[in-house]
Amino acid sequence: MGAGASTQSSAEIAARLQSAYATDPKEFASIFESLSEADQSKVNKLLETESAAAAPAAAPAAAAAAPVDTAEDTSDVFTSNRHVAIVGGGAVGANTAFCIATAKIGHGRLTITDIAADMLEGQVMDMEDTGMHCAAATPKEAGQADVIIITAGRGLRDGETRLDCLKSNYGILKSIVGGLAPIKKSAVIIVVSNPCDILAYFVWKFSGLPEQQVIGSGTYLDTVRLRASVASIVQMTPDSIHYNMLGEHGDAMFPATSLATIAGVPLMNWPGMDKVDMVKLEEDTRIKGRLIREKKGATSFGIATSCKNITEAILQNKRRVLPLSVKIPGEEAFLSLPCVVGSKGIHQIVDVTPHLTPDELKLWKECVEKISSQVKDVAASF
Numbered sequence: 201m202g203a204g205a206s207t208q209s210s211a212e213i214a215a216r217l218q219s220a221y222a223t224d225p226k227e228f229a230s231i232f233e234s235l236s237e238a239d240q241s242k243v244n245k246l247l248e249t250e251s252a253a254a255a256p257a258a259a260p261a262a263a264a265a266a267p268v269d270t271a272e273d274t275s276d277v278f279t280s281n282r283h284v285a286i287v288g289g290g291a292v293g294a295n296t297a298f299c300i301a302t303a304k305i306g307h308g309r310l311t312i313t314d315i316a317a318d319m320l321e322g323q324v325m326d327m328e329d330t331g332m333h334c335a336a337a338t339p340k341e342a343g344q345a346d347v348i349i350i351t352a353g354r355g356l357r358d359g360e361t362r363l364d365c366l367k368s369n370y371g372i373l374k375s376i377v378g379g380l381a382p383i384k385k386s387a388v389i390i391v392v393s394n395p396c397d398i399l400a401y402f403v404w405k406f407s408g409l410p411e412q413q414v415i416g417s418g419t420y421l422d423t424v425r426l427r428a429s430v431a432s433i434v435q436m437t438p439d440s441i442h443y444n445m446l447g448e449h450g451d452a453m454f455p456a457t458s459l460a461t462i463a464g465v466p467l468m469n470w471p472g473m474d475k476v477d478m479v480k481l482e483e484d485t486r487i488k489g490r491l492i493r494e495k496k497g498a499t500s501f502g503i504a505t506s507c508k509n510i511t512e513a514i515l516q517n518k519r520r521v522l523p524l525s526v527k528i529p530g531e532e533a534f535l536s537l538p539c540v541v542g543s544k545g546i547h548q549i550v551d552v553t554p555h556l557t558p559d560e561l562k563l564w565k566e567c568v569e570k571i572s573s574q575v576k577d578v579a580a581s582f
């Protein structure tokens with residue numbers, strides 16, 4: 201056995217692997233591949249638990265010294281070394297990086313890419329102080345990541361709609377996707393930049409990836425807000441409330457109240473829910489992002505946690521159902537529906553539209569119409 205697994209402990213082999221990962225990817229792959237299946241599995245387990253401690257020293261050195269070459273990319277050798285790249289290191293990107301770094305969701309390399317070089321260096325230095333691994337990456341390196349989270353661009357300004365924001369962010373995302381090329385074939389891209397439905401559509405077009413590998417964060421954050429409001433009414437954890445915001449991540453989104461349940465009981469039959477002002481509940485959810493922006497300048501913790509959860513579902517192949525913005529079959533639009541999320545990105549879109557009430561279905565159709573026509577306008581004008 202090339203790596204001498206019979207005479208060395210798994211920990212020693214893991215240490216050799218970690219060291220090879222930092223200095224010589226080919227050597228790393230060769231040691232790992234020379235192990236028996238049983239030893240590979242032992243090492244996998246060890247690295248899954250120990251890599252968080254070992255990686256901080258190793259991975260930044262690798263990032264600085266040797267830009268990732270597609271041919272030598274070993275990031276798929278075991279799950280704990282998969283690369284998560286965040287493009288855009290502002291409020292959302294930096295918080296997403298911090299959230300992922302602290303959560304230990306099965307990633308190995310964590311990088312941030314930004315055009316603001318000084319700020320990026322500051323983010324990486326600040327993260328170093330936590331003892332966790334995070335490096336700066338070039339756009340090309342980010343393109344070789346397993347999960348690429350795009351948070352670049354600017355946020356909404358006072359009095360501006362998400363569409364005004366689109367004009368600036370469309371150009372930024374087009375150049376970003378160009379800079380990522382050639383994008384790793386199996387990469388999953390999560391588009392957070394707003395307006396995320398329209399931008400996710402164009403990132404899908406620019407990237408050439410299959411549609412199930414491009415996801416907009418969509419109404420996930422809005423759903424979290426909606427569930428939190430209901431949770432405080434029924435005195436329960438939000439996780440136990442199955443209630444989704446659907447459609448556009450924007451003014452036209454709507455809560456799928458007729459499909460909402462707690463422990464299988466329709467939400468509106470739950471004791472006390474008949475007294476809740478559902479119009480206010482929906483409106484509070486819709487305006488919460490704006491209120492946060494007015495008070496602190498940006499929304500970041502909630503969206504960072506959403507990005508971490510989506511990434512975790514991908515890296516751990518969780519097949520978790522999340523409301524996300526996806527290419528709607530038969531339409532030129534990305535909009536949010538519940539989706540099964542796993543290692544390939546979107547494994548299934550749960551088409552709940554046949555189960556909506558006529559009023560909800562009307563709102564869904566308005567979202568489809570709105571976003572498809574905006575996509576058409578953008579495609580014609582840029």
Ligand SMILES: NC(=O)c1ccc[n+]([C@@H]2O[C@H](COP(=O)([O-])OP(=O)(O)OC[C@H]3O[C@@H](n4cnc5c(N)ncnc54)[C@H](O)[C@@H]3O)[C@@H](O)[C@H]2O)c1
Binds near residue numbers: 287316353396417449
């Ligand atoms: N989808 C959601 O639920 C949701 C929630 C919150 C924010 N957002 C959106 O996320 C985006 C980022 O928000 P923010 O508050 O972090 O903004 P921010 O201004 O703090 O950060 C944006 C970063 O993008 C960088 N950038 C600009 N052009 C770039 C390029 N070509 N390559 C790499 N980096 C580039 C900037 O230098 C900046 O650091 C906005 O569009 C915002 O509307 C979406």
